[in-house]
Amino acid sequence: MVQFIDLTLAGLSAGVVYAAIGLALVLIWRATRIVNFAQGGMLMITTFLAYTVISDGGSYWLALAVAIAAGLVLGAVVERVLIRPVENKPPLNAVVVTFGLLVLLQGVAGMVFGGTPRSYPPAFGIRGFMVSGRRLLFTPNDLWVVLVVLAVMAGLAAVFRWTPLGLKMRSAAFAPEVARLLGVRVGRMFTVGWALAAAVGALAGVLIAPDTFVSPNAFDATLVFGFTAAVIGGLDSPPGAVVGGVSLGLVLSYVSGYLGSDVVGLGALVVLVIVLMVRPNGLFGHATGRRV
Amino acid sequence: MLDIAGLTVEYGAIRALDSVDLTVAEGSITAVLGANGAGKSTLLRTISGLVGAAAGTIRLLDRKITGRSPEDVVRQGIAHVPEGRGMIDELTVDENLRLGGLCRVDRTRARDGIARMLTLFPQLASARNRRAETLSGGERQMLAIARALMSRPRLLLLDEPSLGLAPRVIADIVRTLRQLRDDDGLTILLVEQNAATALSVADRAVVLNLGRKVADDNANSLAADDRVRHAYLGM
Numbered sequence: 001m002v003q004f005i006d007l008t009l010a011g012l013s014a015g016v017v018y019a020a021i022g023l024a025l026v027l028i029w030r031a032t033r034i035v036n037f038a039q040g041g042m043l044m045i046t047t048f049l050a051y052t053v054i055s056d057g058g059s060y061w062l063a064l065a066v067a068i069a070a071g072l073v074l075g076a077v078v079e080r081v082l083i084r085p086v087e088n089k090p091p092l093n094a095v096v097v098t099f100g101l102l103v104l105l106q107g108v109a110g111m112v113f114g115g116t117p118r119s120y121p122p123a124f125g126i127r128g129f130m131v132s133g134r135r136l137l138f139t140p141n142d143l144w145v146v147l148v149v150l151a152v153m154a155g156l157a158a159v160f161r162w163t164p165l166g167l168k169m170r171s172a173a174f175a176p177e178v179a180r181l182l183g184v185r186v187g188r189m190f191t192v193g194w195a196l197a198a199a200v201g202a203l204a205g206v207l208i209a210p211d212t213f214v215s216p217n218a219f220d221a222t223l224v225f226g227f228t229a230a231v232i233g234g235l236d237s238p239p240g241a242v243v244g245g246v247s248l249g250l251v252l253s254y255v256s257g258y259l260g261s262d263v264v265g266l267g268a269l270v271v272l273v274i275v276l277m278v279r280p281n282g283l284f285g286h287a288t289g290r291r292v
Numbered sequence: 293m294l295d296i297a298g299l300t301v302e303y304g305a306i307r308a309l310d311s312v313d314l315t316v317a318e319g320s321i322t323a324v325l326g327a328n329g330a331g332k333s334t335l336l337r338t339i340s341g342l343v344g345a346a347a348g349t350i351r352l353l354d355r356k357i358t359g360r361s362p363e364d365v366v367r368q369g370i371a372h373v374p375e376g377r378g379m380i381d382e383l384t385v386d387e388n389l390r391l392g393g394l395c396r397v398d399r400t401r402a403r404d405g406i407a408r409m410l411t412l413f414p415q416l417a418s419a420r421n422r423r424a425e426t427l428s429g430g431e432r433q434m435l436a437i438a439r440a441l442m443s444r445p446r447l448l449l450l451d452e453p454s455l456g457l458a459p460r461v462i463a464d465i466v467r468t469l470r471q472l473r474d475d476d477g478l479t480i481l482l483v484e485q486n487a488a489t490a491l492s493v494a495d496r497a498v499v500l501n502l503g504r505k506v507a508d509d510n511a512n513s514l515a516a517d518d519r520v521r522h523a524y525l526g527m
Contacts, residue, residue, distance in 0.1 A: 164394055171380055171391050178378035180362040181340060181371075183395025183443060 002134060007257040008250060009138035014225075015249020016149035020204035021226025022233060022241035023153065024197040029235050030173045031193030032087055037098040038078070040223035041105030042198050043205035044216060046070045048113055050206050051120055051214050060123050067202040075198025079191045087190070109216040117218060120209035145207045152203060153242055156196070160238070169193060225252070228268050232275045234285025243283060247271075293318040293479050294339070294447055299348035301331070301338050301503075308334040310503040311348065316447070316496075321473055321480045323494035323511065325487050325525060330500040332483040333375050336449045339481075340372035341365040352447065366395055371445035375452055377436040381425035385416055388424055388435055392442030409438040412468065430461035437468070447479045448472070454486045462486075466493045487525040491515045499524045 021039065028036045036042075049070050050063035058066075082101060086093040124140040160166035171179040172189035180186050204226070205219060212218045229248050233240025248271060255267035275283065294316040301309040309331045316322045324332045337343040339350055341362040350358045357365055366372070371392075380388060389406050396405075410417040413434040419427060424435060433453055440448060450469075454462045470493060472478040484490035491497060497514045499507035507520045514520055 164390075167383075167387055167391055168394060170383065174382050175378065175380045177342065178374065178380060179391075181342070181366060181374060181378065182391055182439070183363050183366040184391070185363050 002136075003257060006137040007253045009136065009142065010257075011250035011253030012246060013138070013142035013145050013249075014253065015229075015246035016146050016242075017204050017208045017222065017245070018225045018229040018248055019242045019245025020149050020152070020200055020207070021223060022229035022245045023156070023238055024201040024204070025227060025230040026233070026235060026238055026241045027193055027197035027200070029230070030238075031169070031190050031197075032079075032083065032094075033091070034083065034087075034094040034098065036197070037095065038101035038105065039197075039201050039226075040219050041102040041109075042071070042074055042078070043201040043223075044109060044214075044219050045105050046074065046198075046202035047120070047205035047209050047214055047219070048109055050202075051118055051209070054121060055118075060121060064123075064203075064206050067206045068199045071199040071202025072195045074202075075195040076191050078198070079194035083190075083194065084187070106216045113216070115215055117213035117215040120206075120214050122210040126210070141210070148203070148207070152200065153238070156200070157238065165192070225249075225268060228272050232272060232282055234282025237282070237284035240282055240284030293353055294481065295349075295351040295354075296339075297349050297351075299335070299338065299350065300346045301334050301343055302346045308503050309338065309500075312500070312503075312505050314498060314505070314508075316479060316481055318446075318479050319473060319477045320495040321469060321482060321493055323490035323497040324481065324483045324500060325485075325490060325497055326500035327524070327526075328485070329502070331503040332500055333451055334503075335500070336372060336451050336481070336483055337374075339365070339449060340370060342372075363395075366443055366445075369444075369446035370449065371440035371443050371447070372449040373436045373440045373451060373453065375455075377432050379424045379427075379432050379436060381423065384421050384423055385427070385435055386420045388439050389416075389442055392439035395443055405442050405444070409441060412441075412471075413438050430457050430464065433457060433461075433465060434468075437465070441472075441478075445478070447481065450480060450482045452483055452485060454484060454489050462489055469493055487521075 024039055025036060028034060046067040050067035053063040053066050054060065078101065082097055083094065086097050122141040123144050126139045126141050128136040128139050160170060168179070168184045169189045169192060171182070172184055172186040176186045208219070208222050212222060225248060226245070229245035230241050232248060233244030248268065251271050252264050252267050256264050296312060296314040298311045298313065299309055300307065300311050312335065324335060326332050334343060338345055341360050341364070345358055348358070349356055352368055352370060355368065357368055383391065389409055393405050415431050416435055416438060419431065424432065427435060437453070453465055466489065469480060473480060482490055482494060491511045491514065494511040497509065497511045498505055499520055501524055506524060507514060507517070509517070
């Protein structure tokens with residue numbers, strides 16, 4: 001029983017990070033119908049910036065703020081400079097551009113910071129909570145990770161649901177031409193979408209860094225799980241990314257705990273295949289008719 | 293109020309509009325008639341900035357708007373209800389209306405605008421929190437018009453408002469258009485394939501054929517002109 005609770009809580013805290021990365025991918029997919037393969041590279045760069053702040057004596061919180069601010073700027077610049085020319089072009093163009101950016105960012109990080117993994121401090125203690133005389137694996141830092149991700153998601157949901165900016169962003173994503181006729185500056189909404197997504201990714205990078213360490217390729221596995229979370233959820237649905245991320249985190253944690261950590265990757269694949277067999281558009285995706 | 297001179301639009305090698313001249317008087321309803329592919333929708337899409345002009349100018353109240361983006365054109369006072377109504381199915385009726393008012397600077401007036409639209413289109417009042425995809429065809433057309441009016445336009449561009457609607461619903465919409473012209477002094481440029489309906493409401497009508505203007509007269513004379521009726525309107 002204690003093992004089950006430990007695994008559940010571990011799955012939850014890993015899952016919310018997958019959810020955050022999934023959400024970053026979903027925000028961009030919804031806005032511009034592009035899968036941002038550079039997401040891992042972008043959050044790696046912002047986490048390296050946060051690492052630099054901390055190694056120069058800055059606090060955890062300053063580093064977090066720098067990472068998120070850098071994410072906002074990086075997302076906006078990437079959209080304006082690299083993505084704008086390939087929007088409304090064949091999808092392969094965007095795939096090539098985002099992959100190219102990933103390779104570029106990883107190359108630059110390797111040149112500047114080197115390939116040695118650097119350790120990254122957690123925000124809070126990493127000794128598990130004591131519950132009725134037993135020490136859980138769940139730590140205060142895990143609790144912080146869960147709470148901050150849930151708070152950010154609730155905040156984003158509120159912005160999308162209730163603010164004029166959110167209304168404009170949704171209209172730009174659903175029906176760009178109609179939105180333009182109603183005066184929505186659609187290009188600007190896409191930039192904001194990329195900026196928000198990159199900021200969410202930057203947050204996820206800082207949150208996971210104590211577990212993965214920081215190096216040019218440190219986040220590759222996390223990113224694959226984040227992508228899986230987004231696809232499970234339907235790629236189009238922010239709540240789907242959250243549910244997908246948390247479910248994936250839980251399943252992988254149980255697989256790792258009961259079957260062995262060697263088969264975790266396989267577990268993710270099995271979950272993905274089963275979900276897509278049962279619901280080909282993901283858990284929260286809308287089935288769309290296709291003309292043939 | 294709207295002056296179009298020598299407007300030419302090309303899609304690649306195809307000339308969709310060929311030096312079209314058109315004047316729309318303030319407070320009037322002008323109908324643009326013609327068969328499929330005559331260039332009617334292209335005319336509206338060029339006015340609202342969705343399509344670029346190869347030659348010619350479009351002026352609204354003596355200000356040149358050719359080459360402006362749709363986002364700017366709507367701020368100049370032209371609202372465009374596109375072909376197929378441009379509903380955003382995923383948004384609620386209320387959200388669609390709010391969206392229509394967002395380009396206005398004064399937000400409180402936009403809230404009054406919603407109240408006014410719900411009086412003008414009472415069917416929408418009971419459906420405010422429903423998603424647009426649940427509406428009937430007539431309700432969708434009313435919502436599309438209401439949403440366009442939220443920007444308080446001087447000129448309303450309507451693309452095939454009668455398409456796919458029952459005669460009774462069409463009559464409702466025609467009555468609303470008259471009311472908007474007579475009570476609010478709204479200027480309307482109406483594209484229609486349904487010539488009879490359009491001529492019954494319009495003050496003036498032009499006929500396009502293969503991108504060229506082939507007739508331009510007041511609506512009554514045009515409706516009485518056998519040559520035009522037989523050749524272009526199928527009446």
